[in-house]
Amino acid sequence: MTRKVIEIDETKCNGCGQCVAACHEGVIALVNGKAKVVNELLCDGLGSCIPQCPQGAIRLVERPTGECPHIFAKTQSFWPIQLALVAPFAPFPKDLVIAADCTAFVTPNFHELLGERRVLIACPKLDPPRGYGEKLAEIFRRNAIDSLEILHMEVPCCFGLVRLVEESVRRSGKTIPLVITTLSIRGEVIQKVSRTTLEEESY
Numbered sequence: 001m002t003r004k005v006i007e008i009d010e011t012k013c014n015g016c017g018q019c020v021a022a023c024h025e026g027v028i029a030l031v032n033g034k035a036k037v038v039n040e041l042l043c044d045g046l047g048s049c050i051p052q053c054p055q056g057a058i059r060l061v062e063r064p065t066g067e068c069p070h071i072f073a074k075t076q077s078f079w080p081i082q083l084a085l086v087a088p089f090a091p092f093p094k095d096l097v098i099a100a101d102c103t104a105f106v107t108p109n110f111h112e113l114l115g116e117r118r119v120l121i122a123c124p125k126l127d128p129p130r131g132y133g134e135k136l137a138e139i140f141r142r143n144a145i146d147s148l149e150i151l152h153m154e155v156p157c158c159f160g161l162v163r164l165v166e167e168s169v170r171r172s173g174k175t176i177p178l179v180i181t182t183l184s185i186r187g188e189v190i191q192k193v194s195r196t197t198l199e200e201e202s203y
């Protein structure tokens with residue numbers, strides 16, 4: 001299995017550093033006046049740094065997937081959890097929760113809602129949406145996700161996360177049981193909807 005990562009032609013690089021600023025994963029650094037890939041495993045393969053290079057020194061190439069160093073099986077904890085930082089080729093467990101950022105801060109028993117499932121967090125209003133849909137679709141394509149839950153707030157902007165995830169599932173070509181849980185601004189579960197049975201449970 002392979003994945004896309006960036007490759008830098010140092011003969012073209014003029015050391016301007018624009019690619020370093022554009023890379024939010026910390027993949028690139030300036031070393032002796034040249035941009036270098038210093039942490040390939042963190043590259044998300046979206047290539048947001050490519051259009052920022054005025055010299056055309058960066059391109060996407062295929063590399064073996066390998067192992068992701070950010071999964072610690074002994075504690076059932078996972079890192080990173082921000083969707084913007086997650087590599088789409090990383091292995092994922094079968095049960096996944098995608099939560100709006102605010103949910104953890106208003107819900108006293110947030111970790112009880114998660115259990116031992118892996119969680120990804122994102123803000124549909126503040127986070128840049130570019131690439132998120134394809135990143136999630138790639139995660140769904142590459143992994144055998146048995147269950148998927150979206151946790152979001154009752155406020156209107158949070159419903160963008162639901163649309164994003166649903167569209168990504170469709171793009172992946174997979175059929176994944178999906179539960180959508182809506183929380184009040186006080187952190188209470190006020191609605192839980194299954195998209196597989198279309199049954200609705202209110203609290």
